[in-house]
Amino acid sequence: MAIRSNERSSIRNRISRRLSAGVFLILLTAGWVLDRVIEERLEAEFDGQLLAKARALATLTKEEPGPPSTYELDFADEVMPEFERPTSPDYFEVWVERDTVLERSRSLAGRDLQRRSGMPAAAELSNVVLPDGRPGRQVQLGFAPQPADDEEGMEPDHVSPADFTATVVVAAGRAPLDTSLVAVRTAAAAAGIGILALLLLLGWWSLSAGFRPLEAIALQVGRVEARSLGRRIELPEMPREIAPLVDHLNLLLARLEEAFERERRLSSDLAHELRTPVAELRTLAEIGAAWPEDRQAVEGFFTDVMEISRSMEQTVELLLTLARAEAGIVVVAAEPFDFARRVAELWYRLEPRARQRGLSFRLELPASCEILSDPVMLEHVVLNLLDNAVSHAPAGDHLEIRLKESPSLVVFAVVNSAPQLEAADLPRLFERCWRKDAARSGNHAGLGLTLVAELARMLEIGLEADLHRGRLSLTLRFPRAGGIREQPWPAS
Amino acid sequence: MKLLIIEDSERLRRSLGQGLLRSGHTADLVGDGEDALTYCRSYPYDAIVLDLLLPGLSGFEVLTRLKTEKYPTPILILSAKDQLADRVRGLDSGADDYLVKPFAFEELLARLRALVRRYHDQHQTPLRLGDLEIDLARREVRKGSRLLPLTPSELALLETLALRRGRAVSRRLLIDLLYESKRDVAENSLEVLVCGLRRKIDPGPGGESLIKTRRGYGYQVE
Numbered sequence: 001m002a003i004r005s006n007e008r009s010s011i012r013n014r015i016s017r018r019l020s021a022g023v024f025l026i027l028l029t030a031g032w033v034l035d036r037v038i039e040e041r042l043e044a045e046f047d048g049q050l051l052a053k054a055r056a057l058a059t060l061t062k063e064e065p066g067p068p069s070t071y072e073l074d075f076a077d078e079v080m081p082e083f084e085r086p087t088s089p090d091y092f093e094v095w096v097e098r099d100t101v102l103e104r105s106r107s108l109a110g111r112d113l114q115r116r117s118g119m120p121a122a123a124e125l126s127n128v129v130l131p132d133g134r135p136g137r138q139v140q141l142g143f144a145p146q147p148a149d150d151e152e153g154m155e156p157d158h159v160s161p162a163d164f165t166a167t168v169v170v171a172a173g174r175a176p177l178d179t180s181l182v183a184v185r186t187a188a189a190a191a192g193i194g195i196l197a198l199l200l201l202l203g204w205w206s207l208s209a210g211f212r213p214l215e216a217i218a219l220q221v222g223r224v225e226a227r228s229l230g231r232r233i234e235l236p237e238m239p240r241e242i243a244p245l246v247d248h249l250n251l252l253l254a255r256l257e258e259a260f261e262r263e264r265r266l267s268s269d270l271a272h273e274l275r276t277p278v279a280e281l282r283t284l285a286e287i288g289a290a291w292p293e294d295r296q297a298v299e300g301f302f303t304d305v306m307e308i309s310r311s312m313e314q315t316v317e318l319l320l321t322l323a324r325a326e327a328g329i330v331v332v333a334a335e336p337f338d339f340a341r342r343v344a345e346l347w348y349r350l351e352p353r354a355r356q357r358g359l360s361f362r363l364e365l366p367a368s369c370e371i372l373s374d375p376v377m378l379e380h381v382v383l384n385l386l387d388n389a390v391s392h393a394p395a396g397d398h399l400e401i402r403l404k405e406s407p408s409l410v411v412f413a414v415v416n417s418a419p420q421l422e423a424a425d426l427p428r429l430f431e432r433c434w435r436k437d438a439a440r441s442g443n444h445a446g447l448g449l450t451l452v453a454e455l456a457r458m459l460e461i462g463l464e465a466d467l468h469r470g471r472l473s474l475t476l477r478f479p480r481a482g483g484i485r486e487q488p489w490p491a492s
Numbered sequence: 493m494k495l496l497i498i499e500d501s502e503r504l505r506r507s508l509g510q511g512l513l514r515s516g517h518t519a520d521l522v523g524d525g526e527d528a529l530t531y532c533r534s535y536p537y538d539a540i541v542l543d544l545l546l547p548g549l550s551g552f553e554v555l556t557r558l559k560t561e562k563y564p565t566p567i568l569i570l571s572a573k574d575q576l577a578d579r580v581r582g583l584d585s586g587a588d589d590y591l592v593k594p595f596a597f598e599e600l601l602a603r604l605r606a607l608v609r610r611y612h613d614q615h616q617t618p619l620r621l622g623d624l625e626i627d628l629a630r631r632e633v634r635k636g637s638r639l640l641p642l643t644p645s646e647l648a649l650l651e652t653l654a655l656r657r658g659r660a661v662s663r664r665l666l667i668d669l670l671y672e673s674k675r676d677v678a679e680n681s682l683e684v685l686v687c688g689l690r691r692k693i694d695p696g697p698g699g700e701s702l703i704k705t706r707r708g709y710g711y712q713v714e
Contacts, residue, residue: 264575272545275572279593280504286597287511297510304503 012207019203020196027192038184046137046177047125053080054123054141054170057092061102061166062148071096071145071166073103082172083107090172091131091138096145097165113169116140121161130171135178138171213242221249229257273315277308284308318451321380325454332374332458339378339410340369340403346383347401354390354399361399369405371480373459381455382412384448385474389416411477418472426465449474493538493608493651494669495519498528498554499570500546508541511597516631516644520673525549532558535673536665537565538608538655541600544571544582552585559586566607570595605629612655619654621713622702624693626654635693645670646689653703653713662710686711 057073064070073094077083082090089107095115096102104112111131116124119142130136142164213235220233232250235242284301292298344365354361389399393416400415421429430453452474456463462477495512497519499505505521512519520535522528525546532540544551555567566588571578574592582590588610589603605628609615618627625634628651633640642650652669653661663682670685671677686703694701704712 271574272572275574275593276501276504279572279595280501280507282594283504283507283511283597287507287514290511290597291514294514301507304507308503 012204012211015207016200016203020200023196023199027196031188031192034188035185038188039181042177042180042184043137046172046174047139050125050137050139050170050172051123051141053090053092054139054168056080057094057168057170058141058143058166059146061094061096061143061145061168063096063145064148069097071102072148075103077106088132088134088173088175090170092168092170095167098167102166113138113171115167115169119161119164119167127174128171130173134173134175136171136173137177138169140167140169142167210239213237213239217242217246217249224253226260229253229260270319274312277312277315280308281305318448322451322454325451325458332377334372334374336370336372337375338368339371339373339412340365340367342375342379343382343401343403343412346379346386349383350386350390357390357393358396359390359393359399360397361401364400364402364404366403366405369403369410371410371478373461373478377455377459378461381452381459381461381476384452385414385476388448388452388474389414393417394419405480408479409477410480411475413473413475415471415473417470418467419470421467421470421472423467426467429465430463493517493604493648494536495604496528496531496535496537496540497521498523498525498541498546498551499543500524501543508597512601515601516647518648518670518672523547525551525554528554529557531673532563532565536668538611538669539604540565540567541570541604542567542587544569544573544578552581555582555585555587564611566611568600568603568607570600602629608655614655614657621650621654621657624650624702626650633693640692642689642692645685646692649685649689650693653711657713660706660710660712664710666710 057075060074062072062074064072083092083105084107089105091105091108091113093104093108093113093115094102098119101112104110108131113131114128120140121142124140126138126140128136128138142161143166144163145166216235217233220231224231232253233246235246238246284304288298288301344363347363351361386401389401393399397417400413402411402413402415404411430449453463456476460478462475464475464477466473466475495517497505497508497512499508499521500523502523505523509519509521520531520537522531523546525548528542528546529549542551542554546554549557551569551571555569558567567586568589568591569582569587570591570593571582572593573579579590579592588607591600591603609617617629618625620626623635624640627633631644631647633642633647633650648670649666652666667677667682670682690701690703693703702713704714706712
């Protein structure tokens with residue numbers, strides 16, 4: 001099944017989105033602050049120039065004292081041509097004796113500039129609409145005209161505002177200021193967009209570089225198949241953050257490989273378990289059909305067919321039980337029952353076969369042993385343990401079957417000789433179809449102990465295999481009424 | 493054909509032996525790897541049928557040991573292992589053929605006949621010997637259009653000699669190839685058999701016998 005992935009859940013997109021939003025906000029704030037500062041600086045500079053002109057006009061305004069005072073503005077067009085320009089000129093107007101217009105720039109052409117009443121102590125700056133309709137800025141400055149004979153003249157600032165009798169207003173178009181502001185803002189915006197784009201590109205590139213090992217892993221994982229589970233994921237440079245992921249993937253692969261190997265072995269073993277009897281049946285049938293006149297041989301074949309079908313039945317039954325147990329279809333149904341009696345009954349079934357094989361035995365059972373477990377499943381476990389001992393013990397061997405109990409614990413053990421077994425074989429003992437000599441010994445599939453292990457797991461019974469001086473003991477150990485679940489076992 | 497059946501299922505061994513005997517062949521039956529090696533080293537066979545899962549020595553081990561000894565007899569693996577890897581491994585280990593269980597007895601016989609033909613470098617089938625036509629598959633011998641009434645032993649003798657045509661076959665080898673190993677064979681039974689066969693296939697008094705006697709050694713056909 002392909003995993004559904006959408007663009008929204010892409011890590012790269014998510015990081016890119018957050019990064020660009022963050023960077024955009026930062027740039028926006030920085031741009032706004034920068035804009036305020038630059039606008040203020042530019043305006044201050046513009047205003048400075050206006051003020052300088054106003055001050056110059058104030059200085060040029062002279063008073064001839066003596067009643068009545070006369071005033072004179074020694075204005076020279078060539079020094080300040082901006083007041084004479086035919087297009088977008090600047091304006092000024094000077095009042096003396098508070099309200100008498102002494103002089104106005106030619107650009108005013110007899111019109112008046114707006115003037116606020118009063119004599120403010122400091123220069124007053126404001127945005128205005130110029131007489132020709134352009135937006136502009138003006139400065140209004142109150143001052144005390146200097147006496148005409150005072151060559152050097154005192155700075156108007158040094159005169160107290162109370163002595164101010166004259167006013168000068170200078171106004172100029174804002175256009176140069178606004179042009180500069182627009183230019184600065186455009187440049188700032190362009191730089192901002194550029195930085196944003198660069199950062200995004202950088203982010204994308206870094207993320208791509210960061211994700212490259214992940215893509216390499218995906219590619220390698222994609223190449224893993226059932227046949228190539230021996231492969232491991234390897235990166236030329238393992239980033240520290242990804243190393244645990246790769247480690248776990250490799251461990252998973254190792255487990256998978258082992259499981260596949262087990263399944264492969266199993267299918268080959270099962271093939272043997274099932275094909276051999278089928279081959280036997282087929283050959284018997286073919287030869288019997290080819291030479292039916294040999295009655296004695298054909299009658300012998302029927303006995304063989306009977307034996308073969310019985311052993312196949314056993315194999316199939318075991319396989320089915322195993323499959324059901326592994327699929328979790330079998331439900332554990334615990335109830336109290338006498339385990340000692342059940343063991344005795346089961347042994348009674350197997351005893352004739354044990355005698356037939358010349359086996360001696362010792363049965364050690366308490367008078368009764370009440371436990372809480374699933375009687376049917378536990379019966380399978382015990383029957384297979386006993387059957388294993390009876391089938392695989394060397395002829396003439398001595399079997400020990402022991403059931404011991406303490407107030408809390410029940411221990412059941414079956415002991416028989418296993419001269420061919422080595423300690424290293426014990427872990428494989430419960431694998432399906434495993435058998436020491438890799439060939440059938442008797443008409444018995446090597447499934448019994450696997451079933452025992454599977455059922456013991458479901459019943460939460462401890463199962464141990466021990467080898468001591470060539471004697472194999474298989475031991476069940478469980479609490480007298482312990483931990484039985486009454487739900488279906490989850491499939492493993 | 494004299495065959496060695498190495499098979500660990502006793503029932504299969506038994507029924508195979510019976511089938512082969514009924515088909516006019518001789519077979520020795522063994523159930524484990526060690527015995528198999530002993531038999532291979534002691535008696536001559538036309539072909540060997542080898543199971544892979546054997547107690548004691550596995551089929552692969554038997555195969556490898558025989559091939560290290562440059563054992564020439566063709567070997568057919570008869571196994572329940574049907575995986576590609578097993579089949580390739582079997583053939584690469586020196587087996588001449590591989591048949592997966594369950595199998596048809598007819599097919600096993602046909603494959604064995606093919607192996608034996610190749611082994612003896614006799615690519616003609618049916619085999620022609622003078623005016624005789626020997627159909628080994630149908631177990632029939634014709635002289636012209638006439639079917640000769642040969643007993644299974646006579647047919648086996650003719651087959652054994654015909655497969656080795658042009659070479660003298662010692663009496664010892666003939667006895668080994670015609671009878672189950674470890675069976676007591678009467679001193680003159682081979683002569684009686686040859687005599688009976690000659691009477692049935694030879695042109696009649698005065699004509700030269702197809703089966704030539706090599707004095708003090710054995711017999712030969714051309």
